[in-house]
Amino acid sequence: MAKIGVIGAGSWGTALALLMHNNGHQVTIWSIIGAEVEMLRTKRQHETKLPGVLLPEAIEITGNLEEAMSGKDVLILAVPSPFTRSTACMMKEFLKANQKIVNVAKGIEENTLYTLSDVIEEELPCADVAVLSGPSHAEEVGKGLPTTCVVGAHTKETAEYLQNLFMSPVFRVYTSPDMLGIELGGALKNVIALAAGTADGLGYGDNTKAALITRGIAEIGRLGIQMGAKLETFCGLTGIGDLIVTCASVHSRNRKAGWLIGQGYTMQEAMDEVKMVVEGVYSAKAAMGLAQKYQVELPIISQVNQVLFEGKSAAEAVNELMLRDKKIEHSELPWG
Ligand SMILES: NC(=O)C1=CN([C@@H]2O[C@H](COP(=O)(O)OP(=O)(O)OC[C@H]3O[C@@H](n4cnc5c(N)ncnc54)[C@H](O)[C@@H]3O)[C@@H](O)[C@H]2O)C=CC1
Numbered sequence: 001m002a003k004i005g006v007i008g009a010g011s012w013g014t015a016l017a018l019l020m021h022n023n024g025h026q027v028t029i030w031s032i033i034g035a036e037v038e039m040l041r042t043k044r045q046h047e048t049k050l051p052g053v054l055l056p057e058a059i060e061i062t063g064n065l066e067e068a069m070s071g072k073d074v075l076i077l078a079v080p081s082p083f084t085r086s087t088a089c090m091m092k093e094f095l096k097a098n099q100k101i102v103n104v105a106k107g108i109e110e111n112t113l114y115t116l117s118d119v120i121e122e123e124l125p126c127a128d129v130a131v132l133s134g135p136s137h138a139e140e141v142g143k144g145l146p147t148t149c150v151v152g153a154h155t156k157e158t159a160e161y162l163q164n165l166f167m168s169p170v171f172r173v174y175t176s177p178d179m180l181g182i183e184l185g186g187a188l189k190n191v192i193a194l195a196a197g198t199a200d201g202l203g204y205g206d207n208t209k210a211a212l213i214t215r216g217i218a219e220i221g222r223l224g225i226q227m228g229a230k231l232e233t234f235c236g237l238t239g240i241g242d243l244i245v246t247c248a249s250v251h252s253r254n255r256k257a258g259w260l261i262g263q264g265y266t267m268q269e270a271m272d273e274v275k276m277v278v279e280g281v282y283s284a285k286a287a288m289g290l291a292q293k294y295q296v297e298l299p300i301i302s303q304v305n306q307v308l309f310e311g312k313s314a315a316e317a318v319n320e321l322m323l324r325d326k327k328i329e330h331s332e333l334p335w336g
């Protein structure tokens with residue numbers, strides 16, 4: 001039995017708290033939002049973000065960060081990426097040398113272009129930081145539906161320790177040394193899911209969706225490999241796996257925001273309507289920064305940026321993708 005602090009009480013933090021409780025660990029959840037702490041304490045569920053997923057009384061709920069961190073073996077960092085740095089900064093005062101941090105958010109910091117583990121390590125230089133990612137909607141994990149994820153860590157020992165903590169008959173966990181690939185796959189699939197949702201909102205079909213998923217992973221992989229990540233990771237759960245679920249699932253906030261944009265909503269109207277974090281909006285800009293830095297072409301992600309931030313019509317963006325210069329599908333394959 002381990003002592004776990006879950007930092008962030010949105011849908012993902014809440015679902016993971018329940019998973020860890022069901023795995024026999026002692027769990028405390030922290031939220032910065034007083035009303036959220038109150039709701040979780042009195043209703044024993046997150047009524048707006050994960051309704052129907054009941055949190056047993058044994059899960060402690062607190063608004064006090066020191067209490068959430070004190071004596072814990074592992075801290076699961078589950079705040080949206082725009083708050084990763086500020087939250088890690090607040091954690092500095094209470095973090096102990098032996099505590100492990102597992103980041104479960106999916107994003108890239110917009111102004112530094114850092115992965116979230118880089119952000120956490122910059123704020124907490126002594127911390128042993130790992131990541132958990134994969135095709136895993138909170139709504140399904142909360143119901144105990146079979147799900148698979150990957151833990152990435154700097155050492156095999158940490159990865160296997162965390163694999164054992166998270167693993168259950170309904171939550172299968174693999175390990176990987178490719179933290180960079182895991183983090184890039186998790187962040188960038190959200191941008192492609194915005195595109196896939198937009199195509200749905202425009203009334204396009206399954207052919208369009210399959211094209212966006214397949215050419216989307218080609219883009220993500222091209223950038224990731226240039227940055228030093230491994231091709232295999234983009235073929236795995238945290239690459240194509242998470243991209244498929246996010247582009248297809250009724251639970252995806254990124255897909256839903258895209259759908260609304262395809263229906264004519266502005267980016268801000270879509271984000272307001274979704275009411276939960278739409279990470280792809282932040283990662284879209286960061287991805288363009290990385291594309292420029294690493295000199296990699298990202299046609300779909302570039303069009304998503306133009307639709308989100310430059311007022312381009314979604315239909316025109318699809319049209320431009322279809323009318324790009326003629327290409328070989330895999331430029332590295334020889335003719336024989
Ligand atoms: N919901 C899901 O199915 C999954 C989400 N993720 C990732 O997990 C991260 C969190 O997502 P969700 O829990 O879904 O978001 P959410 O929108 O459900 O919840 C956000 C939560 O963040 C916390 N928060 C809000 N403002 C804050 C601040 N200023 N400082 C610190 N904490 C603050 C609050 O507890 C709030 O409820 C995102 O990066 C998301 O991509 C990853 C896998 C699955």
Ligand SMILES: O=C(CO)COP(=O)(O)O
Nearest residue numbers: 134135136137252253254
């Ligand atoms: O990352 C997720 C599923 O693996 C959640 O995706 P959304 O943020 O689009 O809901």
